[in-house]
Amino acid sequence: MVTGMQTPVFIDDLPDSxxxxxxxxxxxxxxxxxxxxxxxxxxxxxxxxxxxxxxxQDRASSRNFSQALMPFQRCSACNTIYAARVPDQRHLDQExxxxxxxxxxxxxxxxxxxxxxxxxxxxxxxxxxxxxxxKPLNTVAEYRFSSQAPSLPQxxxxxxxxxxxxxxxxxxxxxxxxGDLRDHLQASSPDAVLLYGEMDRIAExxxxxxxxxxxxxxxxxxxxATSCAxxxxxxxxxxxxxxxVPLDRLNIFSVGxxxxxxxxxxxxxxxxxxxxxxxxxxxxxxxxxxxxSDVPFWSGFFRSANKDRLHDLQILLQRSLRSGVMRFVxxx
Amino acid sequence: MGQIRHQAMIKHGGFEVVAxxxxxxxxxxxxxxxxxxxxxxxxxxxxxxxxxxxNMIPDVVxxxxxxxxxxxxxxxxxxxxxxxxxxxxxxxxxxxxxLKFGFNHRFHDAIEDxxxxxxxxxxxxxxxxxxxxxxxxxxxxxxxxxxxxxxxGGGILIDQGIHMLDLFLMFASDFPNVQSVVQRKFxxxxxxxxxxxxxxxxxxxxxxxxxxxxxxxxxxFTLELYARGGFISVNGILSASGTYGTEVLNxxxxxxxxxxxxxxxxESQEIRYTVDRSWDKEITExxxxxxxxxxxxCGTSQQALDVMLLVERIYAADPAWSxxxxxxxxxxx
Ligand SMILES: [Zn+2]
Numbered sequence: 001m002v003t004g005m006q007t008p009v010f011i012d013d014l015p016d017s018x019x020x021x022x023x024x025x026x027x028x029x030x031x032x033x034x035x036x037x038x039x040x041x042x043x044x045x046x047x048x049x050x051x052x053x054x055x056x057q058d059r060a061s062s063r064n065f066s067q068a069l070m071p072f073q074r075c076s077a078c079n080t081i082y083a084a085r086v087p088d089q090r091h092l093d094q095e096x097x098x099x100x101x102x103x104x105x106x107x108x109x110x111x112x113x114x115x116x117x118x119x120x121x122x123x124x125x126x127x128x129x130x131x132x133x134x135k136p137l138n139t140v141a142e143y144r145f146s147s148q149a150p151s152l153p154q155x156x157x158x159x160x161x162x163x164x165x166x167x168x169x170x171x172x173x174x175x176x177x178x179g180d181l182r183d184h185l186q187a188s189s190p191d192a193v194l195l196y197g198e199m200d201r202i203a204e205x206x207x208x209x210x211x212x213x214x215x216x217x218x219x220x221x222x223x224x225a226t227s228c229a230x231x232x233x234x235x236x237x238x239x240x241x242x243x244x245v246p247l248d249r250l251n252i253f254s255v256g257x258x259x260x261x262x263x264x265x266x267x268x269x270x271x272x273x274x275x276x277x278x279x280x281x282x283x284x285x286x287x288x289x290x291x292x293s294d295v296p297f298w299s300g301f302f303r304s305a306n307k308d309r310l311h312d313l314q315i316l317l318q319r320s321l322r323s324g325v326m327r328f329v330x331x332x
Numbered sequence: 333m334g335q336i337r338h339q340a341m342i343k344h345g346g347f348e349v350v351a352x353x354x355x356x357x358x359x360x361x362x363x364x365x366x367x368x369x370x371x372x373x374x375x376x377x378x379x380x381x382x383x384x385x386x387n388m389i390p391d392v393v394x395x396x397x398x399x400x401x402x403x404x405x406x407x408x409x410x411x412x413x414x415x416x417x418x419x420x421x422x423x424x425x426x427x428x429x430x431l432k433f434g435f436n437h438r439f440h441d442a443i444e445d446x447x448x449x450x451x452x453x454x455x456x457x458x459x460x461x462x463x464x465x466x467x468x469x470x471x472x473x474x475x476x477x478x479x480x481x482x483x484x485g486g487g488i489l490i491d492q493g494i495h496m497l498d499l500f501l502m503f504a505s506d507f508p509n510v511q512s513v514v515q516r517k518f519x520x521x522x523x524x525x526x527x528x529x530x531x532x533x534x535x536x537x538x539x540x541x542x543x544x545x546x547x548x549x550x551x552x553f554t555l556e557l558y559a560r561g562g563f564i565s566v567n568g569i570l571s572a573s574g575t576y577g578t579e580v581l582n583x584x585x586x587x588x589x590x591x592x593x594x595x596x597x598x599e600s601q602e603i604r605y606t607v608d609r610s611w612d613k614e615i616t617e618x619x620x621x622x623x624x625x626x627x628x629x630c631g632t633s634q635q636a637l638d639v640m641l642l643v644e645r646i647y648a649a650d651p652a653w654s655x656x657x658x659x660x661x662x663x664x665x
Contacts, residue, residue, distance in 0.1 A: 006603055007603075007604075008601045008602065008603050009601065009602040009603075009604075010599060010600075010601055010602075011582075011599065011600045011601075011602055012598075012599040012600075013597065117587065117599075120587050120599075121599055124585045124599065125601075127454050127585060128449070128454065128583060128585070128601055130452070130454070131448055131449045131452035131453075131454040132445050132448050132449065134448055134452070159588075319602075319604070
C-alpha cells in the first residue's frame with residue numbers, strides 16, 4: 001500500500017501550436033458566449049451568488065478576474081478562479097445537451113488519433129495508479145465525459161480493458177442533484193469513479209463530490225481531471241487565456257483550493273498532478289500572434305523559444321504543479 | 333553505518349541502545365563505548381547490530397546468535413557463500429531468533445513502487461533488466477579494508493554491485509547462466525576489481541545485465557525493467573551521502589497502433605521521491621520481527637546466500653579474473 005501523496009509528471013511528445021488552434025477555436029468560443037448571453041436573458045434561469053467554491057472565501061475579499069458577460073473572481077486565499085454568479089444546474093445541463101447535439105461529429109484521422117491518445121492516457125492513468133495502490137479496480141463508473149467524448153466507450157472497449165465500465169451520460173432527466181449518479185453508485189458500488197472535465201462545468205462542485213463520497217464504500221478511488229488555476233497560462237494571460245471559455249469554466253480550481261475542498265469533504269488525496277501539455281505552446285502562440293502583447297520577460301522568452309525549450313518549460317511546469325490542467329486521485 | 337542505524341532506532345522508538353563497540357572510545361559518547369567486541373555482552377543486549385568488515389561478520393553474527401541475541405547485520409553477508417552458510421547454521425541452531433541483513437535498496441520507495449507495478453501484472457511479462465551502479469572509487473581506495481580481498485572478499489561488485497544483484501533477484505528468480513568481464517583498470521595496486529560487467533539469464537528467459545563500477549567518476553544508479561507491455565526505470569537512489577541524486581521512477585505503458593503494434597515513445601509517468609524512508613522501513617521490519625514475530629521479507633539469510641552465490645558466479649565466469657582472485661585471496665598476488 002502506498003503511503004503518502006504522490007505527484008506524477010506525465011511526459012509525452014509536445015504538440016505543436018496547430019493543435020492548440022483546433023482545440024478551442026475562436027468560433028467555438030463565440031458560440032459558447034452567445035449561449036451564455038442567452039441564458040443571462042432567459043427569465044426561467046435562476047442565478048445565485050456564491051463565495052469561492054473551493055475554500056468558501058467571501059467574494060468581497062477576492063480579486064476581479066473578468067467582467068465580460070458575467071463576473072469571475074480570483075480567490076485571494078486559494079487562487080481558485082470562479083464565476084461569482086452561477087445558473088441553476090438544470091438549465092446548465094439543458095444548455096449543454098443542446099450544445100452537444102449542435103456540435104459537428106468528431107473529426108476523423110489525425111485529430112482522432114490525438115483524441116485517442118488522450119483516452120489511452122486516461123486508461124493508463126487508472127492502470128498505473130491501481131497497480132501502485134495495490135487495489136484492483138474491477139468496476140469503474142464514468143460520469144458525463146462520454147457525452148463530451150462520444151468515442152470514449154469504443155476506445156475503452158477496443159483497448160481491451162479487463163474492467164467493467166459504466167458510462168453515465170449527461171441526461172435531461174434524473175440528473176437533478178446528480179440523482180442518476182447517486183442511484184448508480186448505490187446499486188453497483190464501483191471500485192472507482194471517473195470525473196473527467198466535469199468539475200469545471202457545474203454550479204455546485206462540492207455537491208457532486210458529496211454525492212460521490214456518500215454513496216461509495218470507504219477506500220474507493222475517485223479520479224478527477226479538471227482545469228487548474230495555478231497554470232502559467234492563466235497566471236500570465238488571465239481571462240485572455242484561450243482556454244477560458246466562461247460557460248465551460250465556471251470553476252477553475254487551484255491545486256491548494258481543490259485539496260482543501262476534498263479534505264473538508266472527507267476525502268484523502270493520494271495523487272495530485274498537473275499533466276498539461278499545452279501551456280507552453282499556447283503561450284508561444286499568443287505572444288507571436290497577438291501584436292503588442294508585451295509582458296516583461298515572458299513575451300520575449302516565448303517569442304525566441306524553440307520546441308526543445310518549450311518542452312523543458314512544460315515539464316518544469318508539471319513538476320512544479322503549475323500547468324493549466326490537473327488530475328487528482330482521491331480515496332473516499 | 334552504526335550512526336545511521338542508531339538514528340533510525342531513535343526515530344522508530346522501542347529500542348534502547350545499551351552499548352556500542354568501536355575501534356576507539358569516545359569520552360563524549362552518550363552511551364558506553366567499548367573496543368573489545370565481547371564486552372558488549374556485559375550489557376546484556378537483546379539485539380546486536382553488526383556493522384563490521386566483511387571478514388568479521390560471520391564470527392560476530394554466529395557468536396551473537398549462539399548467545400541468544402537477535403541480529404541485524406550490514407551487507408554484504410560476509411565474503412562468500414561459505415560465510416553465509418556458516419551464519420545459516422547458527423540461525424538454524426537458534427530458530428527462535430531473528431537474523432536479518434541490511435539489503436536496504438529493496439525498501440526504497442521507487443523500488444517498492446516498481447515492484448508493485450511488476451507484481452500487479454500491469455506491465456506484463458518481464459523481458460530484461462539493466463542495472464548500472466557506480467561511483468568514483470574514493471579517497472584512500474587502496475588503504476580501505478573494502479579493497480583488501482582477504483577482508484572484503486572482492487571489490488566494487490561485492491561492495492556496491494551486490495545491491496543491484498539483490499534487486500535483480502527480487503524481480504526475477506535465480507540466474508544460473510552468467511557471462512562476465514571483471515577487471516581492474518585504475519587502482520592497480522590493490523588486487524580487487526574496479527569494474528564488473530555481467531550478462532545473466534534465468535530459467536524463465538529473463539535477461540539481466542549489470543555494470544558495477546568504481547571508475548564511473550560520477551555517482552550513478554540506474555535500474556531499468558523492460559516488460560511486454562511497457563517499461564520502468566529508476567534513476568538515482570536516495571542515500572546517506574545524497575550523491576546519487578533524487579530517486580526518480582519513470583513508467584510507461586505501450587500505446588498500440590490499429591494492428592496492435594507498440595508505437596514508439598509512449599507517454600510516461602515520472603515520480604520523484606525526495607525523502608529516504610528506507611532506513612526507517614528496514615528498522616520497522618526488524619522491530620516487528622523481533623517483537624511481534626512477523627516474518628522477515630527483505631534481507632533473509634536465504635536471500636543473502638542467493639546473492640552471494642550470484643556474486644561468486646560472476647567472478648568465476650571470467651576465467652582470467654577468477655584465477656587472479658583465487659591467488660589474491662590466498663595472499664599470493
Ligand atoms: Zn478560495
